[in-house]
Amino acid sequence: MPEVYGEKNGLKKIIIDNLEQLYEFTIPFGQTITAELAQAMAVIAAQLNREIAVYINRRGKVVRVAVGNTKTVPLPAADGRRALNRLSGIRCIHTHPGGDSQLSNVDIASLKKMRFDIMVALGIREDIQEISLGFIAGHKDNSYTVQTVGPLTLTEFMQIDLNYLTNQIERLLEVNDIATNVAPKEKALLVGIERQEEWEVGESLRELAQLTQTAGAEVVGSIWQKRSRTDAAFYIGRGKVQEISLIRQELGVNIIIFDEELSPAQQRNLEQALGVKVIDRSALILDIFAQRARSHEGKLQVELAQLKYNLPRLGGQGLVLSRLGGGIGTRGPGETKLEVDRRRIRARISDIEKEIENLKTHRYLHRERRQASKIPTLALVGYTNAGKSSLLNKLTDAGVLAENKLFATLDPTTRRMKLPGGKEILLTDTVGFIQKLPHQLIAAFRGTLEEVVQADLLLHVVDASHPQYEKQMLAVYQVLRELGADTKQTITVFNKIDKVDSEYIIERMLRQASAIAVSAVEGTNINKLLTMMEDTIKAANIDIRLVIPYDESGVMAKLYDIAAVNSVEYSAEGIHVFASLSQEYVERYRKYVIGDE
Numbered sequence: 135m136p137e138v139y140g141e142k143n144g145l146k147k148i149i150i151d152n153l154e155q156l157y158e159f160t161i162p163f164g165q166t167i168t169a170e171l172a173q174a175m176a177v178i179a180a181q182l183n184r185e186i187a188v189y190i191n192r193r194g195k196v197v198r199v200a201v202g203n204t205k206t207v208p209l210p211a212a213d214g215r216r217a218l219n220r221l222s223g224i225r226c227i228h229t230h231p232g233g234d235s236q237l238s239n240v241d242i243a244s245l246k247k248m249r250f251d252i253m254v255a256l257g258i259r260e261d262i263q264e265i266s267l268g269f270i271a272g273h274k275d276n277s278y279t280v281q282t283v284g285p286l287t288l289t290e291f292m293q294i295d296l297n298y299l300t301n302q303i304e305r306l307l308e309v310n311d312i313a314t315n316v317a318p319k320e321k322a323l324l325v326g327i328e329r330q331e332e333w334e335v336g337e338s339l340r341e342l343a344q345l346t347q348t349a350g351a352e353v354v355g356s357i358w359q360k361r362s363r364t365d366a367a368f369y370i371g372r373g374k375v376q377e378i379s380l381i382r383q384e385l386g387v388n389i390i391i392f393d394e395e396l397s398p399a400q401q402r403n404l405e406q407a408l409g410v411k412v413i414d415r416s417a418l419i420l421d422i423f424a425q426r427a428r429s430h431e432g433k434l435q436v437e438l439a440q441l442k443y444n445l446p447r448l449g450g451q452g453l454v455l456s457r458l459g460g461g462i463g464t465r466g467p468g469e470t471k472l473e474v475d476r477r478r479i480r481a482r483i484s485d486i487e488k489e490i491e492n493l494k495t496h497r498y499l500h501r502e503r504r505q506a507s508k509i510p511t512l513a514l515v516g517y518t519n520a521g522k523s524s525l526l527n528k529l530t531d532a533g534v535l536a537e538n539k540l541f542a543t544l545d546p547t548t549r550r551m552k553l554p555g556g557k558e559i560l561l562t563d564t565v566g567f568i569q570k571l572p573h574q575l576i577a578a579f580r581g582t583l584e585e586v587v588q589a590d591l592l593l594h595v596v597d598a599s600h601p602q603y604e605k606q607m608l609a610v611y612q613v614l615r616e617l618g619a620d621t622k623q624t625i626t627v628f629n630k631i632d633k634v635d636s637e638y639i640i641e642r643m644l645r646q647a648s649a650i651a652v653s654a655v656e657g658t659n660i661n662k663l664l665t666m667m668e669d670t671i672k673a674a675n676i677d678i679r680l681v682i683p684y685d686e687s688g689v690m691a692k693l694y695d696i697a698a699v700n701s702v703e704y705s706a707e708g709i710h711v712f713a714s715l716s717q718e719y720v721e722r723y724r725k726y727v728i729g730d731e
């Protein structure tokens with residue numbers, strides 16, 4: 135009988151016997167652990183209230199059992215000599231008393247030192263509470279980097295295919311320096327569903343292809359299925375899953391992108407059935423944002439949206455293993471890979487939320503000051519690539535990046551400008567919208583988009599040359615509704631008319647109220663637009679507070695005539711009025727005004 139290692143002094147004979155019996159277990163190929171072994175370890179650990187560790191080789195044989203912490207155990211040489219870019223071929227499974235499974239620094243240090251296949255901790259309080267694991271995920275500056283996963287349930291943990299995982303890791307280690315290695319372009323297959331809705335599947339997939347290219351992958355094909363309802367388990371039908379599986383092998387596809395948001399279960403099932411990374415439109419858009427975010431706040435907002443998107447999708451092997459190689463869906467803003475450990479994700483989410491809240495307070499104060507100066511603010515909104523930044527540049531020489539790319543602008547830029555009559559305004563360029571924008575993203579960007587919500591007037595820029603411009607407009611209205619800005623006064627600016635041949639189409643566009651057709655690039659009708667902005671602002675009402683002295687009651691009567699009076703309060707200094715009135719009248723009654731709302 136092989137012996138039990140570690141600090142055995144004072145252990146009861148029965149416990150030593152039980153520990154020795156752990157040598158009897160064998161684990162089937164590819165499996166991390168059996169439920170029986172996990173239970174047997176839990177029972178002993180609960181009695182002992184100390185760490186116990188079991189070391190298992192790739193043939194599933196228990197090669198060492200030890201009591202005490204994982205550092206103190208001498209290990210047998212692993213099967214044969216193994217090169218440095220190989221793992222040891224041994225996995226370490228050990229218990230943590232107290233129920234918390236989070237890997238300690240000592241655990242991680244011995245994982246690196248011993249090059250374990252995986253390092254697993256079972257959090258034990260009476261029974262198994264949770265499981266965490268770590269594995270080597272590359273090397274950088276002569277040291278291994280480690281990825282941790284968890285907390286998982288026993289069932290989730292047992293779903294992990296250890297053979298697949300170790301193969302992936304060893305492939306990664308063969309590449310000399312992962313950090314500087316430029317990954318080859320990912321090959322993407324796009325999948326959509328055709329149904330009776332606003333967006334025809336072909337158009338939607340064309341846009342998805344554009345997004346995929348923007349994210350840096352190559353589109354090798356797209357395929358769709360006609361269905362009125364999506365399948366709860368696989369989104370598409372099982373037959374289609376089979377078909378995709380064949381296409382995937384044929385074309386060497388390494389990422390499959392679905393055109394609509396998949397549920398966490400659908401995504402998991404598809405990855406298991408197809409054996410390849412599966413993402414959806416939301417994850418793709420988040421990835422583009424992660425690559426493009428520049429400002430500190432923008433980066434935080436994107437990371438927050440990504441973490442919130444990923445959180446319910448962790449568990450079992452799906453997301454973790456298929457993301458090991460990097461690429462779309464793994465990139466955070468900045469240099470780092472996205473976290474896959476639930477506990478660390480939660481901690482990071484709460485840190486980011488706090489920081490964003492702080493930044494928001496800052497911005498709020500900033501805006502307060504701006505409002506106190508009573509300069510009307512206008513926001514450019516519209517579908518991505520409509521020409522918002524180009525228009526801002528044309529109107530203000532802002533020098534903002536305008537590109538024929540989706541989501542060229544992420545951070546809002548505000549410029550001060552003078553209208554022809556001399557009035558000053560502030561004009562803000564904002565992030566573009568798109569159909570099926572991930573709601574996590576809208577939530578995270580709510581702070582930035584507050585510029586839109588607070589604006590006195592919106593300029594809705596539409597790419598008039600786009601065949602789907604009407605559907606794009608509807609998508610914009612929908613996001614505005616989500617932001618609570620759909621009732622704002624709006625000028626619709628049909629842009630790029632230099633690319634529209636049909637007079638009839640332009641005429642039809644202009645039938646809409648407060649609309650104008652321009653070309654930001656050629657400068658057509660820009661002066662007309664300026665005049666229109668001026669007139670609209672003049673007519674636009676603003677909410678203000680006034681104090682009317684009691685001996686000027688005539689003013690009060692006049693106010694009831696020309697403004698919407700929202701509330702009236704009588705105080706010692708006079709009558710406090712909260713009313714909404716036009717710019718022109720604001721000027722006329724300026725001496726009574728005490729501040730904006």
Ligand SMILES: Nc1nc2c(ncn2[C@@H]2O[C@H](COP(=O)(O)OP(=O)(O)OP(=O)(O)O)[C@@H](O)[C@H]2O)c(=O)[nH]1
Pocket residue numbers: 516517518519520521522523524525535536537538539540541542543544565566567629630631632633652653654655656
């Ligand atoms: N022909 C033509 N092209 C235009 C016009 N306005 C903008 N563009 C082009 O349209 C593309 C997108 O312009 P942007 O100003 O970056 O669009 P945006 O709305 O800011 O886009 P995002 O920031 O990505 O949401 C660029 O290639 C511009 O040169 C126009 O009036 N006519």
Ligand SMILES: [Mg+2]
Pocket residue numbers: 522523524535536542543563564
């Ligand atoms: Mg832009």
